[in-house]
Amino acid sequence: MKVITISAEALTTGQIARWAALQAETKEFGSPLVGPYFAQLIQRHRGDVHVAIAEQDGRDVAFFAFHKASHGYARPVGAPFSDYQAVVSEPGLELDGTAFLAEAGIERMAVSGLMDPHGLFAQAALEPTLGYRISVKDGGAAKLERLRQANPKWAKNLRRLANKMDRELGPIRFVTGDTSPTALEAVLSLKVEQYHESGLTDVLRPNWVKAMMQDLFTRTDPNFGGCLITLYAGDYMVSGQFGVRQGGWFHPWIASSCPKAHPYSPGIVFLGQMIRYAEDIGIETIDLAQGHSHYKAQFSRNPVTVQTGQVGRRAIPASAVKSGPIGMIQKRLDLIASVEPDLAGRLHAGWTAVTSAPRRLMARGKAQQTDRVSTDD
Structure with missing residues (x-):
């Protein structure tokens, strides 16, 4: 070989x-x-x-x-x-x-x-983690029915949230394959605002990332291209996701919601609507990746095991591998080095990371109180 x-x-x-x-x-x-x-x-x-x-x-x-x-x-x-x-x-x-x-x-x-x-790799030096995927090969309605049977109380609350949004903000309109440049800009801008408010590294800042996003958005070939999906209440865009798809596999990268709509749990409502309508544009797998398991697990009942480490x-x-504050600093530095190819970009991101530390601490404390949106109530 x-x-x-x-x-x-x-x-x-x-x-x-x-x-x-x-x-x-x-x-x-x-x-x-x-x-x-x-x-x-x-x-x-x-x-x-x-x-x-x-x-x-x-x-x-x-x-x-x-x-x-x-x-x-x-x-x-x-x-x-x-x-x-x-x-x-x-x-x-x-x-x-x-x-x-x-x-x-x-x-x-x-x-x-x-x-x-x-x-191909020895698993002993790695740690398993879960990747959350939603299969809608049998249709969105069938998937939602299986979720309802698995947790009727959760499914009832999902309907309640959608009905509340529809009643108080305006009729819900879900757009699969949204081609509006204005909608894309809104989704990306909301994400940048979220990065700023939380003190996280703005991975959308580098020029190569901006160009990549625009390139994907203009590529509408379902075999490989970008995919923007948005949720409106009346004329009001409350949530959206943008990512990459290859055939029937959709991997959303950027998920953002309007802060004014947060009382209505727009991200939860969005996922429910996406499951229902993804088949309209030929999507069979919605890949939510890792992390934020407290809400992803409600939609993905059979996550896959992947490995993390080196x-x-x-x-x-x-x-x-070091944990705690030192480990967090190392992860942030590696993130900056991965998204910023040149020295000027890395210096800018590094300085921003230092000056935004108070916002990160505040956001982390707030998240411990409000991040978990229970859908079982």
Whole structure:
């Protein structure tokens, strides 16, 4: 077996087709974030995407896209928008994942949602976490009925929230595949305001991210492109989500809601409506990724297990990674380094992180009191 590393812009039509075919062979690889089109998207707007390809008996058998850093360190392609990582490979392939990465020059890489259905990596140094996905292959109405049967009280409250919004703010209107540039700008602007108020790093600030979002928005091909979905109450946009889709798999990145609508739990109402109407634009899987399990678990009753930690010959075991304030600082610095490719951007983001610390502390305290929106009441 031979491993080569090329730039994403050097991928041939045949390699792209082969990569996509390997995705289709294993359902866990269906996420747009681990395929060739996402790697090409990031290459167009960031320009430092490398692809490791394993070749065996004259055919390509594994693909992995990444960003090179220094001293053998690498980052997942498109970080921090890469909620999942995977070496997309043939089923049954005998491949040591760590050795494969080493051949590509990767000695260590942090992963936040490693999908490894073929067991290429040793799990001992990693920690499992849950990825929340909603399957609507049988239709939204059928999915909502299954959720109702599993938790009638929760389903009743979901209807109550939607009815309250409809009654007090205006008739609910759900737009799948919203093509309004104004709506996209509203969703992104609300998210930027949320970052500012909470003191979190504004990952939408870098020019490459802005260009990527606009590029995706103009690509309406369901095989790969952007997808904007919005919820209105009357003429009032209360919530929206924007992300990337590949075929029937939708992975929303940016979820935002108007603060004035928070008493109506717009995010909860939005998810209920999205389940109901996603099939209208051919969506079969809604991928909510990791985190915020207190509300995602209500909609995704069968989450998938993915791995978090580090991979590579010089990987630090998850059990040895620092926690507490030091660990939080390290994670923030890594986030800044991943989203800001140049020194000027990193200095700006670093200074902003320092000056926004009081807002983060206030937001964290407030979140402990109000973040959990119970839908069982």
